[in-house]
Amino acid sequence: MTRLPAAQRREQLLDTASKLFAEKGYSGSTTAELARAAGVTEPIIYRHFSSKKDLFIALLERTGKQTIQRWEEHLASAPDPAARLGRLIGANPMVIGEGRGVYRVVVQAMTEIDDEDILLALQNHIASLHKFLEGEVVRAQEAGAVGKSFSPEITAWLLMHLGLGYGMLAALRIHGHAVDKGGVHVRDVVERLMLGTRDRQY
Amino acid sequence: MTRLPAAQRREQLLDTASKLFAEKGYSGSTTAELARAAGVTEPIIYRHFSSKKDLFIALLERTGKQTIQRWEEHLASAPDPAARLGRLIGANPMVIGEGRGVYRVVVQAMTEIDDEDILLALQNHIASLHKFLEGEVVRAQEAGAVGKSFSPEITAWLLMHLGLGYGMLAALRIHGHAVDKGGVHVRDVVERLMLGTRDRQY
DNA sequence: CTACTGAGTGAGTGTACACTTACTTTCGTC
């Protein structure tokens, strides 16, 4: 209804799609619903994106950038590389805060891998997150907080696997998939395995 | 064409669906395709399953049972609990052998979690795999191959997270998501973290 | 030989939904 300049409308459509897809899934959402939720009519969507899929890919790319930005903010105030890594382990974008909803979109995307374009967008997404993690491991190793038995590269992949698996089970609402009866959390386990048992401050 | 007794036709439909879904995904496959691939007409599908979704859930349940059975066969010849665990770490059902295709179905299912019935089936699936892993960790701890710092429960969840994340990235065909430039595989890392560095025989 | 049961089929039906066409309204600028 309210006229918006193109750039803003585009962003608003992505915001709306993000919420909608998080709730009902990509294939579970219709372009009609999206239009209604955004307060416009369907052709507007097609003015900004050439197809539903195109919009989806745009959303995926934006999400990747946002995640890294959030990580950076989250780590900025940590006193040293070890603490940064510790925080990172507790800051799975698939689970915490706003990222949570958005990341259902990424998981959604993972099953649309028949589609070349979506696959490519996803591969880029994963690669950029891995690169970020690898950088953190390098810092932590240089600071002596993490041993050098394993390369930063493989260590970062391990963290990716863990985070992804954890995030999936969280999305599936698997009861107690991360704590045991004694209240120990997988996060604690990972931290002890990575950083040893010395005292740390966050 | 060839007439089959109901039970056999049902199994054959599940076999066919498993291949089809692995290739084109659940929502990417049509009931018409399935019927054609199975060499029957559509109404036959509906004689055995009340809906496409119902068939999907049946497939999911069968897959869970098959996975555990395969694990058991795979571990049976290992000499001791440590070796069993070692084998398990290298035997991700999402990646190796026949399980591979089938598990695309499970990943597919993970995005249909709006649907109550599918969610429930998935939760059961995960729970049974976790239970199996937990049992193996218990054995390994009792045999002294794995330390007791962490409960078998949480250790098994950690292995689930790792396996799931690994399997997802494998499905996404992420290049080099499991080895570093030095040829070290995440599997090796996990083994060393879990079982230490002592010599083992498989 | 007949009659019943259950496996099978050809030809729809209804609907959901991505995407379009042809048209109207708003607004900055010259």
Next chain:
DNA sequence: GACGAAAGTAAGTGTACACTCACTCAGTAG
């Protein structure tokens, strides 16, 4: 104050696809 560009709309269209109806035929039991 007019005109062109950009933002918007109402009302389709085409098609894909889950699911069904009404019927046929094969094999076995009495």
